[in-house]
Amino acid sequence: MIAFDRYASPFIATERLTLEPRGALHAERLFASFSDPELYTFLPGDPPLSLEAMRERYQRLETRRSTDGKALWLNWAARQESGTYVGVVEATVHADASAHVAYFVFRPFQRQGFAAEVVEAVLAHLKNDVGVETARALLDTRNEASWRLLERLRFKRDRTIKNADHFKGSKSDEYEYVRDLRGAR
Numbered sequence: 001m002i003a004f005d006r007y008a009s010p011f012i013a014t015e016r017l018t019l020e021p022r023g024a025l026h027a028e029r030l031f032a033s034f035s036d037p038e039l040y041t042f043l044p045g046d047p048p049l050s051l052e053a054m055r056e057r058y059q060r061l062e063t064r065r066s067t068d069g070k071a072l073w074l075n076w077a078a079r080q081e082s083g084t085y086v087g088v089v090e091a092t093v094h095a096d097a098s099a100h101v102a103y104f105v106f107r108p109f110q111r112q113g114f115a116a117e118v119v120e121a122v123l124a125h126l127k128n129d130v131g132v133e134t135a136r137a138l139l140d141t142r143n144e145a146s147w148r149l150l151e152r153l154r155f156k157r158d159r160t161i162k163n164a165d166h167f168k169g170s171k172s173d174e175y176e177y178v179r180d181l182r183g184a185r
């Protein structure tokens with residue numbers, strides 16, 4: 001594993017997109033897309049309260065480190081050549097060489113393979129440049145788009161966590177998916 005204090009987040013090129021390390025500048029560019037309530041159906045979060053609140057949060061994320069320094073907080077905004085942003089991808093890297101990934105693709109761009117493309121590119125970066133060995137994802141069991149995406153990306157369902165959370169008036173059971181990044185891709 002790379003020493004966390006030596007990590008610098010790169011731009012990552014995929015077939016159709018550039019993944020830009022997300023920072024305060026992206027708040028303005030992403031605010032309207034993240035204001036879509038449909039994105040949060042199976043997530044405990046809600047659309048941002050204001051552009052200013054979003055900017056402050058993105059500013060804090062620019063350190064790429066958790067406050068206790070024990071994890072890397074990585075996040076990228078995915079931009080088309082035209083300048084349009086299609087979504088974001090996030091990864092929290094832990095000292096035990098595992099990482100949790102999360103992803104959003106804005107509605108006008110869904111079902112075009114963008115999530116698969118950006119998550120696969122971030123997994124390659126985590127494996128080759130950071131030394132991550134195991135990727136994990138936690139998601140609401142009702143989030144079919146998310147678990148189908150993970151299965152397409154060769155993640156395996158590892159466990160079901162009953163009553164993991166409660167939001168938007170109902171309980172949330174969660175799946176944890178895992179992919180071993182060691183060995184052949």
Ligand SMILES: CC(C)(COP(=O)(O)OP(=O)(O)OC[C@H]1O[C@@H](n2cnc3c(N)ncnc32)[C@H](O)[C@@H]1OP(=O)(O)O)[C@@H](O)C(=O)NCCC(=O)NCCS
Binds near residue numbers: 106117143144145150
């Ligand atoms: C989950 C999400 C990121 C998928 O993004 P996407 O770009 O549409 O996914 P892709 O086009 O790369 O799809 C890859 C595969 O996932 C599956 N999939 C994606 N969306 C699906 C849907 N709505 N229903 C069923 N399967 C779906 C399909 O198997 C698809 O492959 P196929 O199109 O060849 O059949 C997107 O729906 C999203 O942002 N949702 C809201 C935020 C969210 O819940 N994020 C997950 C947090 S854990």
